[in-house]
Amino acid sequence: xxxxxxxxxxxxxxxxxxxxxxxxxxxxxxxxxxxxxxxxxxxxxxxxxxxxxxxxxxxxxxxxxxxxxxxxxxxxxxxxxxxxxxxxxxxxxxxxxxxxxxxxxxxxxxxxxxxxxxxxxxxxxxxxxxxxxxxxxxxxxxxxxxxxxxxxxxxxxxxxxxxxxxxxxxxxxxxxxxxxxxxxxxxxxxxxxxxxxxxxxxxxxxxxxxxxxxxxxxxxxxxxxxxxxxxxxxxxxxxxxxxxxxxxxxxxxxxxxxxxxxxxxxxxxxxxxxxxxxxxxxxxxxxxxxxxxxxxxxxxxxxxxxxxxxxxxxxxxxxxxxxxxxxxxxxxxxxxxxxxxxxxxxxxxxxxxxxxxxx
Numbered sequence: 001x002x003x004x005x006x007x008x009x010x011x012x013x014x015x016x017x018x019x020x021x022x023x024x025x026x027x028x029x030x031x032x033x034x035x036x037x038x039x040x041x042x043x044x045x046x047x048x049x050x051x052x053x054x055x056x057x058x059x060x061x062x063x064x065x066x067x068x069x070x071x072x073x074x075x076x077x078x079x080x081x082x083x084x085x086x087x088x089x090x091x092x093x094x095x096x097x098x099x100x101x102x103x104x105x106x107x108x109x110x111x112x113x114x115x116x117x118x119x120x121x122x123x124x125x126x127x128x129x130x131x132x133x134x135x136x137x138x139x140x141x142x143x144x145x146x147x148x149x150x151x152x153x154x155x156x157x158x159x160x161x162x163x164x165x166x167x168x169x170x171x172x173x174x175x176x177x178x179x180x181x182x183x184x185x186x187x188x189x190x191x192x193x194x195x196x197x198x199x200x201x202x203x204x205x206x207x208x209x210x211x212x213x214x215x216x217x218x219x220x221x222x223x224x225x226x227x228x229x230x231x232x233x234x235x236x237x238x239x240x241x242x243x244x245x246x247x248x249x250x251x252x253x254x255x256x257x258x259x260x261x262x263x264x265x266x267x268x269x270x271x272x273x274x275x276x277x278x279x280x281x282x283x284x285x286x287x288x289x290x291x292x293x294x295x296x297x298x299x300x301x302x303x304x305x306x307x308x309x310x311x312x313x314x315x316x317x318x319x320x321x322x323x324x325x326x327x328x329x330x331x332x333x334x335x336x337x338x339x340x341x342x343x344x345x346x347x348x349x350x351x352x353x354x355x356x357x358x359x
Contacts, residue, residue, distance in 0.1 A: 002140060002197045003049055024049045025350060028197045028233075030144075031055065031207030032077035032214045038336070039207045039238065040084035040139075042343035050139035051197035052081040055209075057151040057184065057217035060166035062098075062107045066115050073124045073148060075114035078141055082128070083110065086135035095135065125193075142193045144218045149184040151217045156181065169213045172246025178259065182216045190223030198227040203350045206237040206269075208337060211248055211259055219263035234270040234353040237308075238342055241275050241316070241335050245292035252299040254306060269308040271349050273342065274298060276312035279335055287335050295335065313345050314338075 003026055024047040029040055032055030040052055054077045059067055063076035079095060086092045095110030104112065110131075117127035128141055153168050154161045155175045162168045163185075173180075198204055209215050219225065228235055237260050239253045248256070253274040261267050276298060279287070288294055303310035317338040 002051060002142070002193055003200060025347070026200065026202045027051070027346075027350075028053060028201040028204045029207055030198075030204065030215075030218060031209045032058065032218065033080065033209055035207040035209035035214070035238075036077070037080040037084045038339045039205065039342065040081060042339035043205075043346065044085060044138060045340075046343060046347050048138040050085060051201065052085065052139065052141045053144050053194045053197060053218070054078050054081055054141060055214050055218040056143050056145050056147075056188075057149060057165045057213070059150060059164050060169065062111050064166055065107070066111060067148075070115060070119065071148075072115045072118050073143065073146070075111045075118075076108075078128060078143065079108065079110035079114060079131075081141045082131055082135050082137055085137040085139045085141065087138060088136045091135050095131075140193075140197075142197055143191055144194050144224065145184075145188040145221050146191050147184075147186065147188040149186065149188045151213065152183050152185050153177075153212060154181045154183070155179060165213045165217065169210065177212060177247060178255075178262070182212060182220050182263065184217070184220065188221045190221050190227070195223055195227045198224070198233075199231050201231060201233045203346070203353075204228065204231060204233050204235045205346055206235070206260060208238045208240045210244065211240065211251075211256060215260065216263045219260065225264040225266060225268070228264055228268040229266050234349065235268050236271040236273060236346060236349060237269050238337070238346075239272055239274040240296055241337060242287065242291075242295055243293045249293075250297075252297045252302070253310070254299050254302040256296065257306070257308065267307050270353070272303070272306070272308050272310045273315070273345055273349070274303075274310060274312050275315040275337070277314040277316045279316055283335065311345065311349065313341065315342050315345075 026049040028051045029036055030053045056074055058074040058076050063074045066072055067074055083092045083095050097109045099105050099107055114127055117130050118124045121127055151165045152163055158175050162171055237257055239256050243249055243251050257272045315337050317336045
């Protein structure tokens with residue numbers, strides 16, 4: 001079962017005896033890593049009916065070591081989503097605890113536990129369910145595929161191929177990424193639970209994240225695009241705040257959205273949420289100096305002509321600091337979304353879309 005039943009939901013909000021109790025909004029969040037973590041953390045104040053559909057191509061850091069040495073599925077992004085949906089602060093801290101020395105240096109406890117659970121049960125889904133019980137998760141975390149896959153990015157005309165999420169993530173592309181083919185090897189089938197979550201959701205949200213190594217790696221899975229086209233739920237993309245040096249230099253909001261729809265295979269987006277707030281000059285300079293990237297430009301004329309509805313908002317947060325669950329070693333963005341404001345905007349979009357539907 002992907003979603004809680006009406007009775008279970010009503011019980012969770014203390015109105016199980018009310019025959020008119022309304023089921024909470026079902027939101028499927030697609031992505032991986034920090035983008036999904038922060039968005040889920042904010043959305044759970046609006047609904048407990050959350051399904052986090054997680055990218056499964058990560059092969060860097062602690063996750064990469066565990067995959068290579070033990071042959072397990074990647075636990076890192078799954079762990080972050082589990083922690084985001086947990087209501088047990090002490091256990092969240094435990095799952096995010098990262099060893100700093102010795103044999104386990106660089107590994108988080110949560111990654112090790114998920115790996116141990118997968119090895120003892122022989123089933124990654126069961127491992128996630130057990131971890132969900134331990135963390136008292138409200139919602140469900142769903143791997144986008146249960147196949148053991150690696151990411152591949154290929155410029156066929158230039159005879160250039162990059163293998164592996166870690167390699168692609170660190171590369172400065174010598175060719176336009178919009179002309180590259182993104183795929184998984186071996187070819188991956190979508191997790192049926194992920195497809196059901198998308199099809200039965202009231203709203204589907206594509207979280208911000210690395211365009212090629214996080215979002216693209218999930219959206220190109222066979223079956224995901226079809227599910228996004230079949231669902232009756234509005235599909236919202238929360239556009240990235242900033243470009244990525246060497247990969248999306250000069251990309252506008254509409255360029256990001258166009259790549260999302262290219263991965264899906266169809267123009268599936270109903271809404272694009274974008275930031276219209278300008279950071280201080282000092283913060284912008286520090287960001288460019290630290291990460292070599294810039295705030296994503298808003299190309300309003302193109303957005304106005306798009307098939308989807310583009311909605312701007314003041315979505316900048318104060319300068320962010322890394323949290324203890326960060327993958328290592330990795331540079332963390334200085335500019336982040338104010339995810340509470342983004343979550344509020346997502347709920348308003350859902351209410352807006354419901355009001356527009358004919359009776």
